[in-house]
Amino acid sequence: MNADQLSATSARAIGLDVDALTVRGGKPLDGRIEMKGAKNLVTKAMVAALLADTPSELRSVPEISDVRVVRGLLEIHGVAVETLGDTMRLDPANVERAHETSINAHAGSSRIPILFCGPLLHRLGEAFIPDLGGCHIGDRPIDYHLEVLRNFGAVVDKLPTGIRMTAPDGLHGAKVRLPYPSVGATEQVLLTATRAKGRTELSNAAVEPEILDLIAILQKMGAEIQVDTDRTIRIEGVDHLVGYSHTALFDRNEAASWACAALATGGDIFVGGARQQEMTTFLNVYRKVGGAFEIEDDGIRFWHPGGDLKPVVVETDVHPGFMTDWQQPLVVALAKAKGISIVHETVYEQRFGFTEALVDMGATIQIHTECLGSHACRFGQRNYQHSAVIAGPVSLRGADIVVPDLRGGFSHLVAALTAEGESRISNVGIIARGYERFIEKLQVLGADFDVDG
Ligand SMILES: CC(=O)N[C@H]1[C@@H](OP(=O)(O)OP(=O)(O)OC[C@H]2O[C@@H](n3ccc(=O)[nH]c3=O)[C@H](O)[C@@H]2O)O[C@H](CO)[C@@H](O)[C@@H]1O
Ligand SMILES: C=C(OP(=O)(O)O)C(=O)O
Numbered sequence: 101m102n103a104d105q106l107s108a109t110s111a112r113a114i115g116l117d118v119d120a121l122t123v124r125g126g127k128p129l130d131g132r133i134e135m136k137g138a139k140n141l142v143t144k145a146m147v148a149a150l151l152a153d154t155p156s157e158l159r160s161v162p163e164i165s166d167v168r169v170v171r172g173l174l175e176i177h178g179v180a181v182e183t184l185g186d187t188m189r190l191d192p193a194n195v196e197r198a199h200e201t202s203i204n205a206h207a208g209s210s211r212i213p214i215l216f217c218g219p220l221l222h223r224l225g226e227a228f229i230p231d232l233g234g235c236h237i238g239d240r241p242i243d244y245h246l247e248v249l250r251n252f253g254a255v256v257d258k259l260p261t262g263i264r265m266t267a268p269d270g271l272h273g274a275k276v277r278l279p280y281p282s283v284g285a286t287e288q289v290l291l292t293a294t295r296a297k298g299r300t301e302l303s304n305a306a307v308e309p310e311i312l313d314l315i316a317i318l319q320k321m322g323a324e325i326q327v328d329t330d331r332t333i334r335i336e337g338v339d340h341l342v343g344y345s346h347t348a349l350f351d352r353n354e355a356a357s358w359a360c361a362a363l364a365t366g367g368d369i370f371v372g373g374a375r376q377q378e379m380t381t382f383l384n385v386y387r388k389v390g391g392a393f394e395i396e397d398d399g400i401r402f403w404h405p406g407g408d409l410k411p412v413v414v415e416t417d418v419h420p421g422f423m424t425d426w427q428q429p430l431v432v433a434l435a436k437a438k439g440i441s442i443v444h445e446t447v448y449e450q451r452f453g454f455t456e457a458l459v460d461m462g463a464t465i466q467i468h469t470e471c472l473g474s475h476a477c478r479f480g481q482r483n484y485q486h487s488a489v490i491a492g493p494v495s496l497r498g499a500d501i502v503v504p505d506l507r508g509g510f511s512h513l514v515a516a517l518t519a520e521g522e523s524r525i526s527n528v529g530i531i532a533r534g535y536e537r538f539i540e541k542l543q544v545l546g547a548d549f550d551v552d553g
Contacts, residue, residue, distance in 0.1 A: 116165055118539060120526040120552040125498060125519035128367035128404075129545040135355050135373035135399075136162035136186060137348025139534045141310040143170045143212045144287055145317050145348060149190035150179065150219035151295055152321055156343035161188045162351065162536040165529070169210040169233075177220070190343075192223075199224050210234060210533075214245050214284065218292025221254055221267040230262040235505035235533075238450040244278055244285035251276050252292050252300075273298035273337050280478070281306040281331065281418045290314060293335040294323040300335040307331055308419040309378040313349040320344040352378045353425040354535055357507070359402035360429035361514045361545075363391045364436060368403035369545060376400065381422050385430070388412050389437060411439035411492070415473035416447050428454055428511035432518065434490045435463040441490040444473030449484035454508025457501045461515055461523075464491040498523040506534045513538075517547055524552070 137145075137160040147170065149156040161167060161183065171181050171188075178198025180191040211234035220227035234240060246256050249265065251274035257264045273296050278285055286306040293300035305311075307327065315325050315333075321344045324336035355374035362369040363386070376383065376395045383393060383400075389412055392405040411434065416424040424447035434441040435458060445451045455465045465488055471480040472487035479486045498521035503509030509531045516523035531538055542549060 116529055116532045118528055118551050120524060121513070121528055122550045122552055123498075123513070123516035123523045123525060124548040125496070125517050125521065125523065127517070127546060127548050128365045129361050129369055129517065129547060130367050131545045132370040132372060133358060133541045133544055135350040135371060136160045136536055138310050138313075138351040138353070139164055139166050140283070140308070140353070141313050142167060142348050143210065144215060144291075144310070144314050145346065146170045146174060146188070146190060147212060147215045147219060148291060148314065148317055148321065149343065150174070150177070150192050150195065150216070150223065151291065151341045152192060152343040153340055154343040155189055155191040155193075157345045158188045158190070159186065159347040160350075161186050161348065164534055164536050165532045166210050166212070166534065170212050173213060173216070177216070195223050211240070211284065214242055215287055215291055217245070217249055217254065217265055218252070218271070218288065218295075221249075221265060221271055221292070222295045225267055227265045228262060229265070235507070237453075237505055238448040244280075244282050245288045248274075248276055248285055248288050249292065252296055271296040273300040273335070275301045276303070278302070278304045280304070283308055283311065286311055286333070287314060289333070290318060290325070290335070293337060294318050294321075294325070295339070295341060296337040298337055300337070302333040302335070303331070305331050305333045306418055309349060309352065317344050317346050320346060349378070350374060351534075352382070353423065353507075355379065355400070356382045356423070356426045357429045357510050357514075357535070358541075359386060359391070359393070359400070360426075360433050361517065362402040363389065363404050363409070364429070364433040364514050364518045366404045367545070368401070370399055370401045372399040374400040381420055382426055385412060385414055385422060389430075389433060391433075409433060409437035409493070411437045411441040411490075413442045413473065415444040415475070418447065424448055424451060425507050427451070428507040429514050431455065431465070431488065431490060432458065432511050432514045435465070435492050435494055435496065436518070437490075437492045439492065441492070442472045443488045443490070444471060444477070445486045445488070446471075446473070446477035446479070449479045449482070449486055452485060452488050453504055454511055455488060457499065457512055458496070458515055461496040461499045461519055462494050463496060463515075464494055465489065495520060497521055500524045501526070503527040503530050506530055510535060
């Protein structure tokens, strides 16, 4: 099926051309849903296919809009992409021939294009990266990425429409230390160093499970990568890589979101495909708040066991810390907990914008510039509103909400599902960036809502 046919048949099921939902709250979510591959791995695995001489096969690919955006970009760059069910085949044989037209690439809603740099520089000697999309949750600079690429020998030119890069002498291995363990910059190094000449040493790297899965893919392709216990990654460059065959790691962020939806609505959701190991930190917090879970071989059951939910103090952090993408739906459950909870956001400087809508719905949440966790983070002295104090329990009431970003939007949806009365949630297409078939899943779980427009 080509990209146009895919658009026509499944856009609505995915939630892409759905503008707004009217949600009637108060019904516990109950039932079983399935997880597919993680947005934060699948999109990068698709880019990795550009490094190979032969086709790659990726399984468990979710129908989310970020996958579509990356697929569109790969196709502009000459990669032939076919899907059969949730299996995607990516053939990079024509990348060199497509070079002339690939300058027209657009980033769409995704940040992934910045990861095309290394593979395109290796293949074509140059790359044009359009302005990036992604969630507006802070400045989201790309200075680490550019510095990393310069270290490998890239020459970077900033243009009004994006960034042009060349590698006049090819790319060579480098010794790099990240100022902060950035997920994207670590992936930038991986995707660039595997085919660079010589050895690369990356210290202060991020080691999120999605990064380790990307390393597994690159190893299948023939790359030589070693991860040390101190979060140093060593890569020995190779001349050629072959296509991979891989089943993507499940989406632990989506799993955590539905787990919180079960807790906040007083429901019971079996999240098929979720695994304990990648969610240990989340599970600890879930239990502290008063949620119940049961680990099965084929997924995890999450439910509200009755009684009061308890307040917690949580700090978001890099892996193995509490993931920043988990805090938004958790905050809705914390609004229902009896007592004062604190969430200290240490990864992004501006990730509490979504709480304004929750306050409009009746939540008691105050945002502070101080570091209210157990350690001072890099935002403490810089006047960023990055600590939230949540007082509960409250009953939320329905409201009109415009979804601001992916995780914030999902938390608004959960809030509406718990609220008294009706909510109208618009701009819900953003949720389709990372939640596969969320409208169908809401139906399966017995939510009471209508799709508008
Ligand atoms: C597609 C994808 O995988 N997105 C995830 C990825 O985003 P992403 O890879 O963009 O996040 P990073 O880990 O790079 O960002 C972490 C922090 O580093 C800063 N930074 C990053 C790069 C840079 O060049 N300069 C800089 O200052 C960012 O502004 C942020 O404050 O990891 C985040 C942190 O786990 C997750 O919330 C996102 O869901
Ligand atoms: C911030 C997120 O994604 P992205 O980096 O793709 O904007 C997210 O998944 O919550």
